[in-house]
Amino acid sequence: MEVHYRVRRPIRLEARFRVQGFTLLLGESGVGKTTLLKALAGLLPAEGTPYGGLPPEKRPIGYLPQDLALFPHMTAWENVAFPLHGKDAKAKALALLERVGLLDHAHKRPRALSGGQKQRVALARALARSPEVLLLDEPTSALDPLTKDQVLAELIALIRQEGLPALAVSHDPALAGMADWLVVLGRGRVLQEGPPDEVMAAPGSVEVARLLGYQNLFPARVVEGGVVVEGVFLRLPLPPWARPGRRAWLGVRAEEVIVVREDRPLPRKTCWRAS
């Protein structure tokens, strides 16, 4: 699915990108991630495709806001049955709850559910209106930090099982590994998109590298067989564009570095002595 949206307020933004499978839209707080989702859902004045000009109730989308917005005065199955009508609404709602593995909690109010369970009720409710695409705003924000990766992986597995494309926005680069497609949003525009491993391996700019979690970025000079950073030569496989003499940035992710005690044997990798 191709998305092209232009928003003027509250943030000026023009974004054109692809949504395929579970797509993660990564960006810092304040660049307009939530604004873009709301614009897609028809909740903000915006122009673009798909669904441009339609009121929210006519757009085939499933929107899961950051706080999930389950109706507090309804039980789980009543929440799921909300978009349904007809006599078999309850049966359909219970079937949907079973699909997300929550049949046993059908009669509980949202406050009696955990963060992950609430998320699955919200998913079931969104599925009830048969959407073409799911929109998830910061899907890990309502989750317990200890279990969020696992809960999110389960949610993504459920979404894949439904065969629905989904657009999740987040500022957390740790989610990129779980996505099928990665879009990096900068101020007012899309900076880069592609399969997560490709984007991760070759960020198009320093800004993208920072957003992707490269905490250590150094200005470097390309030399034969590597780069020189602050007088230190590093032996590295070079990308094709890196000719000797060119200036470049060297990015190191924190998890790519290990610290070894001095009295232990050195690993067979690039090593520095430091204090």
Add this chain to the structure above:
Amino acid sequence: MPEPEFFLALRLSLLVASLSAVLLLLLGTPLAWALAFRDFPGKALLEAVFLLPLVLPPTVLGFYLLLFLGPEGPWTKLIGVSWAFRLEGLLFASVLFSLPFALTAYREAFLSLDRDLLEVARTLGVPRRKAYARVVFPLVWPGLLSGTLLAFAHTLGEFGVVLMVGGSIPGKTQMVSIYLYDLVQALRFAEAAKASSFLLLLSLLILVSVRLLEGRWRAWRSTTG
């Protein structure tokens, strides 16, 4: 027990209070919604005008209303009959006088509504009417009801405005607060004491119901998220 005149005056007060409470609910709800969620030029001035009866001496409001509704007033010229010293005049005055109470309570009820709930309801493909009936109304009605009860109790206790607009015609415009004032003026303290204790209990009962409603409302609100 208080004497029959008391119950006549009480009946009138209850009638005026209930009718103006219903009118306030009908008028105040859309108005409070607009004040809570819409932006329009002159909004601050409009809010100030609606809140004016809170700070204005009731006799000042009553005086202007008397001029407005009296035989020479613009309202009389418009509809052809004077509402001064009649039930209609009492109602008109009571609605204006209690409007700030109802409006503030209603607006509070709307403002504490989580807007995400309404937005999500709209994305779920249901008509707007259904979203309001099944999401907004169940969450705000305790707030609306407690505001209406407060306005009702406030109308029951009004004195200056209704004295100016309605006077004190027994059985016609003599509200219970004015009846009580007349008793004291006539030095009939025993009757005044009985009537007062009756009103005290009634007001207390209303306020307890308001508190209980608010408690229930809070309990519901806390379930969000």
